[in-house]
Amino acid sequence: MATAISLLCSAAIACTVPAILPASTAPSYSTPPIATEAPAVSEDFTVLEQEMLDLINDARETAGLPPAQANDALHEMAQVRAQEIMVSFSHERPNGTKVDLMREVGITPQNYCAENILSGTDVSTPQSMMNCFMNSEPHRAWILSEEVNAVGVAIVQNEYGQFYAVQSFGCF
Numbered sequence: 808m809a810t811a812i813s814l815l816c817s818a819a820i821a822c823t824v825p826a827i828l829p830a831s832t833a834p835s836y837s838t839p840p841i842a843t844e845a846p847a848v849s850e851d852f853t854v855l856e857q858e859m860l861d862l863i864n865d866a867r868e869t870a871g872l873p874p875a876q877a878n879d880a881l882h883e884m885a886q887v888r889a890q891e892i893m894v895s896f897s898h899e900r901p902n903g904t905k906v907d908l909m910r911e912v913g914i915t916p917q918n919y920c921a922e923n924i925l926s927g928t929d930v931s932t933p934q935s936m937m938n939c940f941m942n943s944e945p946h947r948a949w950i951l952s953e954e955v956n957a958v959g960v961a962i963v964q965n966e967y968g969q970f971y972a973v974q975s976f977g978c979f
Contacts, residue, residue: 852962858933859960859972863950866941870951878977881959883912885922885973889961892924892971914977921949923974931970933962940974949976
């Protein structure tokens with residue numbers, strides 16, 4: 808198994824290392840351990856979240872749509888989901904209770920539309936994250952949805968420097 812992992816890692820960087828190396832000369836890579844709970848966020852990303860919200864509304868304006876208003880309940884939901892996707896990158900909550908989370912933050916299923924989630928790198932910016940969302944048809948569709956009139960945004964960073972973003976969309 809160790810040899811297969813070594814070969815896989817080597818193949819991933821084939822532009823600088825031969826694809827097949829003897830195990831004794833293959834580069835050693837350490838990968839972060841799988842998190843069982845979200846690491847603490849060390850920074851306040853409010854400014855980046857506002858920039859993301861502004862970019863959402865710039866895209867909506869360009870498409871001839873009204874702006875999506877910042878919504879406290881959707882923002883709170885996005886914050887919770889951002890912590891969760893650092894543990895398990897999925898639209899499914901780790902415990903599978905999205906409706907319970909909505910109720911906890913004051914959102915009804917009738918008000919909730921969708922979420923966009925993104926895992927980036929240590930060089931992620933609101934603009935680069937937004938470019939990823941806009942270059943993906945399903946994500947772009949929610950940003951430009953006529954149903955959406957409210958949004959909550961969360962941007963967090965884990966202990967390895969990787970950024971995660973959540974856009975929670977609703978209609979109120």
